[in-house]
Amino acid sequence: MDYKIPEQDINAEPFMTKPPDYNRAGVVMRTDKVFKAEITNIVELTPLEKLFRLKILDNAERQIFEFRPGQFVMLEVPGFGEVPLSITSSSNNREYIELCVRKAGRTTNMLHQAREGAKLGLRGPFGTSFPMEKMAGCNVLLVAGGLGLAPLRAPIYWVSEHRDKYKDVHVLYGTKEPNQMLFTYQYEEWQTVNRIELLTIVEKASKEWNGRTGMITELFEDMSIEADNTCAIVCGPPVMFKFVCQYLSELGIPMNRMFVSLERRMHCGMGKCCRCMVGSTFTCVDGPVFDYWSVLNLKEAI
Numbered sequence: 001m002d003y004k005i006p007e008q009d010i011n012a013e014p015f016m017t018k019p020p021d022y023n024r025a026g027v028v029m030r031t032d033k034v035f036k037a038e039i040t041n042i043v044e045l046t047p048l049e050k051l052f053r054l055k056i057l058d059n060a061e062r063q064i065f066e067f068r069p070g071q072f073v074m075l076e077v078p079g080f081g082e083v084p085l086s087i088t089s090s091s092n093n094r095e096y097i098e099l100c101v102r103k104a105g106r107t108t109n110m111l112h113q114a115r116e117g118a119k120l121g122l123r124g125p126f127g128t129s130f131p132m133e134k135m136a137g138c139n140v141l142l143v144a145g146g147l148g149l150a151p152l153r154a155p156i157y158w159v160s161e162h163r164d165k166y167k168d169v170h171v172l173y174g175t176k177e178p179n180q181m182l183f184t185y186q187y188e189e190w191q192t193v194n195r196i197e198l199l200t201i202v203e204k205a206s207k208e209w210n211g212r213t214g215m216i217t218e219l220f221e222d223m224s225i226e227a228d229n230t231c232a233i234v235c236g237p238p239v240m241f242k243f244v245c246q247y248l249s250e251l252g253i254p255m256n257r258m259f260v261s262l263e264r265r266m267h268c269g270m271g272k273c274c275r276c277m278v279g280s281t282f283t284c285v286d287g288p289v290f291d292y293w294s295v296l297n298l299k300e301a302i
């Protein structure tokens, strides 16, 4: 599903984001279909996170599996459970998908023990996506905290693959400690090949770290932001995106040009079980991508 940026004409009625689809018409597609997939590659990114490359086994099914940046899958570890995970690879790639998984509990711990060749189940893709086409012609600000770089990597691939459609692209990334940084092996390529300005910061430096230390909002001091022509995607813990979005909003970026991805515990992924509800909103089908204005209007969302 695509996400529409509302027009900016305040006099045009109605000035609102997409109205809720209470009947969930057309939302559920291939939801019960479980794609059988095989792990073809595993990269240990940090002591807590691994990157899994998964290939859908059936050739025809592999070709019909399409997703957009920001969407997620339900990954089934047979005999252990099913977990929602953001797709972190390029939406242009029809050969495989990649998932960056943090060891959190029962299912993700079991997944971390899997080796190449292990077979898993995939449902999806599910949820709303970042409005990448609507951001064309704008400066793009991608801000991630910690594991938030996982859902942000798909939009990074998107802007890199359509680089001429965007003006300045900045990635701002902060972690608690330097050894928690994800995808460090790609930073040089993002900067030199894809013309993306990358700024990093850690809360607590190690002996080897010679970069910036502090909170992620301090990175904004190093750049000038053209507020009326900038769109932002912010992924990370709620406390982080709350501060970042508040800061950006004070700079003048409209709240419906800032996008966040909300995480809630999920069970079905398709608007049936109510596990992920915030008020009357289903995080799995109305989200996980919301504009910041909608998030502020969702009681108890952050």
Ligand SMILES: Cc1cc2nc3c(=O)[nH]c(=O)nc-3n(C[C@H](O)[C@H](O)[C@H](O)COP(=O)(O)OP(=O)(O)OC[C@H]3O[C@@H](n4cnc5c(N)ncnc54)[C@H](O)[C@@H]3O)c2cc1C
Binding pocket: 072, 081, 082, 083, 084, 085, 086, 087, 099, 100, 101, 102, 103, 104, 105, 106, 107, 108, 109, 147, 150, 151, 262, 263, 264, 265, 266, 288
């Ligand atoms: C849309 C979406 C996208 C996600 N993308 C990623 C991703 O790309 N990479 C990744 O590592 N994780 C991601 N998560 C979180 C991931 O789904 C949980 O870590 C996972 O479900 C934990 O399952 P478990 O059985 O291992 O842990 P459990 O034994 O079920 O729980 C262990 C701990 O994890 C916490 N937890 C469980 N589910 C969630 C959740 N949905 N959000 C936050 N905390 C949770 C529990 O409160 C508990 O403290 C995403 C979640 C959502 C909703």
Ligand code: FES
Binding pocket: 265, 266, 267, 268, 269, 270, 271, 272, 273, 274, 275, 276, 277, 282, 283, 284, 285
């Ligand atoms: S996860 Fe079941 S309704 Fe959202």
